[in-house]
Structure formats: structure tokens, C-alpha cells
Amino acid sequence: MSSSINSGVQKSAVQTLTKKEQINFLLTNRIPRRWLTFFIGWFSQIQSPLLARVSIWVWSLFAEDLRLQDAKKQHFSSLGECFTRELKDGLRPITESADIVTSPCDAIVGAHGEIRGSRVFQAKGFPYDISELIPDVYLQEKYQNGKFVTLRLKSSMYHRFHAPIACDVKNVSYISGDTWNVNPVALKRVEKLFCKNERAVIELHTDNTLGSITLVPVAAILVASMKFKFLSDTLSLKYKGPNVLPCDASFSKGDEMGYFQHGSTIILFATANYEFCKEIKEGRYIKMGQPLMGGHTHHF
Structure with missing residues (x-):
């Protein structure tokens, strides 16, 4: 019985994932890609710390792995500044061997x-x-x-x-x-x-x-x-x-x-x-x- 329930749960999860993929594809591709890109490019450069904070908060709702604590700066004047943030020194050690x-x-x-x-x-x-x-x-x-x-x-x-x-x-x-x-x-x-x-x-x-x-x-x-x-x-x-x-x-x-x-x-x-x-x-x-x-x- 439990095997049947587990199988049903797994099947439902696969179906849900497929629906999410379909929605993701539609929302990020079946749109005016070029004009949306121009708009976000303009929006991300607006110099407003308040707008940046709100935009980053909205962004974090969709990107759960956003790790701003690793950034050199914790406060940003624009969304674009957050996108292109630098990391704190020493967080990315480089493998030194010359042939790697x-x-x-x-x-x-x-x-x-x-x-x-x-x-x-x-x-x-x-x-x-x-x-x-x-x-x-x-x-x-x-x-x-x-x-x-x-x-x-x-x-x-x-x-x-x-x-x-x-x-x-x-x-x-x-x-x-x-x-x-x-x-x-x-x-x-x-x-x-x-x-x-x-x-x-x-x-x-x-x-x-x-x-x-x-x-x-x-x-x-x-x-x-x-x-x-x-x-x-x-x-x-x-x-x-x-x-x-x-x-x-x-x-x-x-x-x-x-x-x-x-x-x-x-x-x-x-x-x-x-x-x-x-x-x-x-x-x-x-x-x-x-x-x-x-x-x-x-x-x-």
C-alpha cells in the first residue's frame, strides 16, 4: 500500500515539475525578449537605494540561493550594482598549479x-x-x-x-x-x-x-x-x-x-x-x- 502511495507521490511531483517547466519557458521566452531586455537594462541602472532594496527583495523571492552576505558591499544604489557585485577577498581561492x-x-x-x-x-x-x-x-x-x-x-x-x-x-x-x-x-x-x-x-x-x-x-x-x-x-x-x-x-x-x-x-x-x-x-x-x-x- 505504502509503495503505491509513494509511487503516486513521485508521479505527481514529476507532473508538477513538468508544469513548472512549461510555465517557466512561457514566461521567459514567449514574450518580447528584446524589448523586455532593454527595459530591465534601463531599470537596473536607476540610481535609487530604496528602489534597489525593493527590487532585490522581490528578486530574492524567486532566487532563494541569493547570498549577498558574501558581497563586499551590503547596500546597493541600483539593481545593476547588485548583479555585478564583487565578493569579499579570499572567498574564491585559486588552484595554483600552472597546468590546471x-x-x-x-x-x-x-x-x-x-x-x-x-x-x-x-x-x-x-x-x-x-x-x-x-x-x-x-x-x-x-x-x-x-x-x-x-x-x-x-x-x-x-x-x-x-x-x-x-x-x-x-x-x-x-x-x-x-x-x-x-x-x-x-x-x-x-x-x-x-x-x-x-x-x-x-x-x-x-x-x-x-x-x-x-x-x-x-x-x-x-x-x-x-x-x-x-x-x-x-x-x-x-x-x-x-x-x-x-x-x-x-x-x-x-x-x-x-x-x-x-x-x-x-x-x-x-x-x-x-x-x-x-x-x-x-x-x-x-x-x-x-x-x-x-x-x-x-x-x-
Whole structure:
């Protein structure tokens, strides 16, 4: 009898979850995404401590894991200032070993593994080709049969991203696009979603003999905006400049590179010599600076 009751409860929970997913998808995608993104971008920059407090309180009702006690500041003059908050010193220690690639951000680990030729997966059964995400033919060829990992930054998380390895950056390629939500619900319903959204491509030039790393930050609905510390322009839906922005920036591992103005995703590509550390599993929460991958000979 109890087995039957438990089975019924589990079935009801699955049905409820499915309904929640459907509502989530409708509310965050079947809307005027671009105009809502413009509105929230404007709203989040309004300088009003009172409005910021009210907005953050409303936000916390939907984001139970919002941890503002970790922030350097406890009071914010705008909602955007809260989104892009800095953390207290020492909260994200960096794994020092030079041949270990660390997570560039706080994130939930999504799809990851080997690239099958040039085919990458955003979710089970939803493949895309590297060429549809990255326009540079040189990079498309470099990461064939390599590795990839999708790192999702929830809206409640720390929004800044950092160098996963000591590197130089020579340019940033910007691709304008849509603002689909990038949560798991949307990834299971919208084919080639990452290839449709606004994004940037950043090749990291390193002295590491293991191979190459490239980051692809992907923006999303609401505040679809990326700010890089080494570029003067903010890359957003209003950006009208060149698609390739040259620069000359050097980073030690863990140095801040920039931030999203809302939760989004970073896809990290690596050449075939890298291996994921054994703790990397889909759904796991990883903090910036923790080990992500290293060479074949490295024991995690």
C-alpha cells in the first residue's frame, strides 16, 4: 500500500515539475525578449537605494540561493550594482598549479565532454556544430575532437568571470543575436540556442604546452550585456561597433576579465589533450578558481 502511495507521490511531483517547466519557458521566452531586455537594462541602472532594496527583495523571492552576505558591499544604489557585485577577498581561492585550468566563474556544470568531430551538445539530443557558434575557421578546426563544458551562471550567482589559466588576449569577436533564456528548460526545447544568442569569442593565448583554451560567453534574456575590463565598449544589444575588437591584455590565473550584467553562460573549449577532473558532473555547483581540467598525466 505504502509503495503505491509513494509511487503516486513521485508521479505527481514529476507532473508538477513538468508544469513548472512549461510555465517557466512561457514566461521567459514567449514574450518580447528584446524589448523586455532593454527595459530591465534601463531599470537596473536607476540610481535609487530604496528602489534597489525593493527590487532585490522581490528578486530574492524567486532566487532563494541569493547570498549577498558574501558581497563586499551590503547596500546597493541600483539593481545593476547588485548583479555585478564583487565578493569579499579570499572567498574564491585559486588552484595554483600552472597546468590546471580552473573554472572561470561560479556556475552550474551543464553538458560537457568530448566534441564529436565538430559536433557539440547543449543538452541531450540537441547538438550544434562549432561553426554555428564560432565564426572563426581557425578556431573551428582547432577544437575538432576536443573538449567542451557549459557553465551556467544563475541570476543569483556571482556574475564576474576570471582567467582560468595564465594567458594573453589579442582580440574579442562579438556576435550579435537573440536573448533566449539559457536555463535547462529552454536548452531542452530550443535547438541550437547558444548559436542564436548574443555572444563573444575569446581565444586565450598561453605558454601551456597542453593545448589551447577558448571562452565563449553567451548573453541571455533581461540584461544581455557583457563588460570586459580590457575593452572600452560594453557589448550589448545596443552595440553597433566592429565585430572583431583588437586588444592587448595579459592575465594571471584568477585575474578578473569582465562580468555579465545578469545570469548567463560561458562555454569553455579545450583541445584534446585536456581531461576533466573527476568531480565535474552535470548539475554540480562549481566555484570560480576550482579545478576544471588538466593534462592526461595530471591526477585529480
